Amino acid sequence: MKGHLTRNLFPEPQKTKGRVMSTIAAFYSGKSILITGATGFLGKVLMEKLFRTSPDLKVIYILVRPKAGQTLQQRVFQILNSKLFEKVKDVCPNVHEKIRAIYADLNQNDLAISKEDKQELLSCTDIVFHCAATVRFDDHLRHAVQLNVTATQQLLLMASQMPKLEAFIHISTAFSNCNLKHIDEVIYPCPVEPKKIIDSMEWLDDAIIDEITPKLIGDRPNTYTYTKALGEMVVQQESSNLNIAIVRPSIVGATWQEPFPGWVDNLNGPSGLIIAAGKGFLRAIRGTPKAVADLIPVDTVANLTLAVGWYTAVNRPKSTLIYHCTSGNFNPCYWGKMGFQVLAAFEKIPFERAFRRPYADFTTNTITTQYWNAVSHRAPAIIYDFYLRLTGRKPRMTKLMNRLLRTVSMLEYFLNRSWEWSTYNTEMLMSELSPEDQRVFNFDVRQLNWLEYIENYVLGVKKYLLKEDMAGVPKAKQHLKRLRNIHYLFNTALFLIAWRLLIARSQMARNVWFFIVNFCYKFLSYFRASSTLKV
Ligand SMILES: CCCCCCCCCCCCCCCCCCCCCCCCCCCC(=O)SCCNC(=O)CCNC(=O)[C@H](O)C(C)(C)COP(=O)(O)OP(=O)(O)OC[C@H]1O[C@@H](n2cnc3c(N)ncnc32)[C@H](O)[C@@H]1OP(=O)(O)O
Numbered sequence: 115m116k117g118h119l120t121r122n123l124f125p126e127p128q129k130t131k132g133r134v135m136s137t138i139a140a141f142y143s144g145k146s147i148l149i150t151g152a153t154g155f156l157g158k159v160l161m162e163k164l165f166r167t168s169p170d171l172k173v174i175y176i177l178v179r180p181k182a183g184q185t186l187q188q189r190v191f192q193i194l195n196s197k198l199f200e201k202v203k204d205v206c207p208n209v210h211e212k213i214r215a216i217y218a219d220l221n222q223n224d225l226a227i228s229k230e231d232k233q234e235l236l237s238c239t240d241i242v243f244h245c246a247a248t249v250r251f252d253d254h255l256r257h258a259v260q261l262n263v264t265a266t267q268q269l270l271l272m273a274s275q276m277p278k279l280e281a282f283i284h285i286s287t288a289f290s291n292c293n294l295k296h297i298d299e300v301i302y303p304c305p306v307e308p309k310k311i312i313d314s315m316e317w318l319d320d321a322i323i324d325e326i327t328p329k330l331i332g333d334r335p336n337t338y339t340y341t342k343a344l345g346e347m348v349v350q351q352e353s354s355n356l357n358i359a360i361v362r363p364s365i366v367g368a369t370w371q372e373p374f375p376g377w378v379d380n381l382n383g384p385s386g387l388i389i390a391a392g393k394g395f396l397r398a399i400r401g402t403p404k405a406v407a408d409l410i411p412v413d414t415v416a417n418l419t420l421a422v423g424w425y426t427a428v429n430r431p432k433s434t435l436i437y438h439c440t441s442g443n444f445n446p447c448y449w450g451k452m453g454f455q456v457l458a459a460f461e462k463i464p465f466e467r468a469f470r471r472p473y474a475d476f477t478t479n480t481i482t483t484q485y486w487n488a489v490s491h492r493a494p495a496i497i498y499d500f501y502l503r504l505t506g507r508k509p510r511m512t513k514l515m516n517r518l519l520r521t522v523s524m525l526e527y528f529l530n531r532s533w534e535w536s537t538y539n540t541e542m543l544m545s546e547l548s549p550e551d552q553r554v555f556n557f558d559v560r561q562l563n564w565l566e567y568i569e570n571y572v573l574g575v576k577k578y579l580l581k582e583d584m585a586g587v588p589k590a591k592q593h594l595k596r597l598r599n600i601h602y603l604f605n606t607a608l609f610l611i612a613w614r615l616l617i618a619r620s621q622m623a624r625n626v627w628f629f630i631v632n633f634c635y636k637f638l639s640y641f642r643a644s645s646t647l648k649v
């Protein structure tokens with residue numbers, strides 16, 4: 115397929131209301147697009163943008179599995195009727211007709227796609243966006259390999275049988291090579307060939323896989339980053355007669371601009387921690403304030419991905435190009451500053467029914483982290499559970515806290531290191547876009563104002579994840595004031611008790627106490643005498 119043009123891939127730019135229409139939007143018009151992972155965080159934003167900017171596209175096929183008691187149709191209905199898709203309905207009223215959900219399970223070797231569906235996909239698909247993956251850090255290696263490696267291989271096999279296919283865009287992660295400090299736009303080999311890993315997963319039992327997992331992942335922190343790296347190798351090996359590009363986003367966060375700021379719908383990455391800090395559960399976290407917080411808004415990733423799809427199809431580069439979708443190179447923000455901005459946002463946008471007042475800090479070594487975990491996390495949870503027991507309720511805080519600390523320990527790796535990603539391809543692509551495309555498919559994060567972004571992020575977490583209304587803010591502020599008073603009262607009582615015990619046991623403490631009382635008395639007497647003299 116590489117190297118030969120079969121159709122008109124350069125549609126003439128059209129004029130809409132005096133403005134030249136975006137070339138990228140025009141490119142997707144009339145196209146049949148296959149998206150995997152369309153029910154996920156990135157997939158939904160990608161699909162929304164496609165429908166909004168290219169309402170004339172022919173069809174979007176999405177590979178979906180039934181989940182949580184919902185059929186495919188119910189899942190699609192829920193997505194199309196969500197707040198995220200509100201604008202789409204104005205621009206593309208027949209969006210329901212343009213989306214075709216295809217039953218698939220990427221956990222199964224043949225992806226479980228029916229013969230008829232497969233035939234339709236093979237003969238009609240013009241572009242593939244492969245977003246589906248397991249993003250859990252602690253997934254069992256067998257499952258992570260199945261989804262992030264084998265399913266990618268299966269999909270590439272299908273792609274190689276698609277006569278109309280113009281481009282296959284694979285979504286990886288900027289952290290697939292997080293064992294390196296500087297990461298170029300190349301595919302780095304892993305010591306063991308993906309094919310060997312895939313084969314071995316078929317006959318090794320779970321216990322043996324558990325045993326060899328640390329050896330296989332080597333200096334990577336988890337099975338996720340390791341299997342994403344293997345997935346890239348598979349892409350490279352199968353890319354000979356396909357027109358492929360890889361997009362590597364860093365830590366994907368809430369929307370920056372589109373369709374509206376602050377939209378987020380899962381707890382991955384920073385979102386879960388923002389909730390934990392805002393509700394007062396998370397008080398300290400091991401992090402390096404000066405390390406780069408390489409967050410990238412999800413709409414930026416979607417824009418870059420669509421631009422890559424267009425560029426790859428139109429220009430058919432000779433080799434597989436890799437695009438780093440990161441912010442650190444263009445507009446760096448640091449964890450210290452970001453943490454500070456998150457805490458400042460809680461002042462304006464407090465969460466309801468907080469456990470404690472939001473206050474968190476970074477710890478820098480294991481000992482202080484363990485100390486603060488004991489004092490600021492576990493002790494309050496135990497006290498609260500004791501109170502729940504006393505009042506006849508079921509204790510739950512210790513369990514919740516243990517889960518949070520486990521999550522935090524998995525994210526810490528990313529909070530204590532900085533990476534440099536080269537971005538020549540991303541910059542090249544930016545320069546290839548017309549001014550209108552740069553506006554419509556903006557992925558230039560130099561324009562991003564972090565303070566504003568973080569405030570919208572916190573607001574989005576409150577509205578779309580916690581489903582809290584802004585009308586409840588005054589009550590939430592009152593609740594925080596009450597918590598502050600309880601905090602002061604508790605500390606004062608604790609101090610008095612400790613002091614009383616100390617005085618009872620130590621002559622030295624008694625001497626200090628008498629000295630202080632004596633000093634205060636003399637000071638007050640002097641103050642009173644001097645003010646009487648003045649009168
Ligand atoms: C000088 C200044 C001073 C001020 C300093 C102030 C500093 C304080 C900071 C304040 C806080 C501010 C926050 C700032 C932002 C920090 C963000 C740091 C994030 C760094 C993340 C980097 C990751 C990037 C890596 C690569 C990117 C990718 O490519 S992958 C995509 C990312 N993937 C993930 O994030 C997946 C992570 N999740 C998992 O792997 C699993 O869920 C888990 C292992 C964490 C948990 O698994 P488990 O089976 O135990 O549980 P599960 O069933 O999944 O869920 C249990 C409950 O926990 C909730 N949950 C799940 N995930 C999270 C999460 N990430 N955070 C919080 N909670 C989570 C889940 O909903 C469940 O809840 P219940 O349903 O209630 O039981």
Ligand SMILES: NC(=O)C1=CN([C@@H]2O[C@H](COP(=O)(O)OP(=O)(O)OC[C@H]3O[C@@H](n4cnc5c(N)ncnc54)[C@H](OP(=O)(O)O)[C@@H]3O)[C@@H](O)[C@H]2O)C=CC1
Binds near residue numbers: 151178342367
């Ligand atoms: N979020 C982030 O911070 C980052 C993400 N990425 C990459 O971006 C891509 C998208 O991630 P994101 O949207 O955040 O992830 P999500 O977890 O939100 O979405 C994952 C998608 O994959 C689908 N999927 C998982 N398992 C199966 C299966 N067995 N069969 C069919 N579909 C399945 C999910 O479907 P279902 O709804 O049925 O579960 C969902 O649509 C991934 O490739 C990820 O590696 C890269 C960097 C950072």
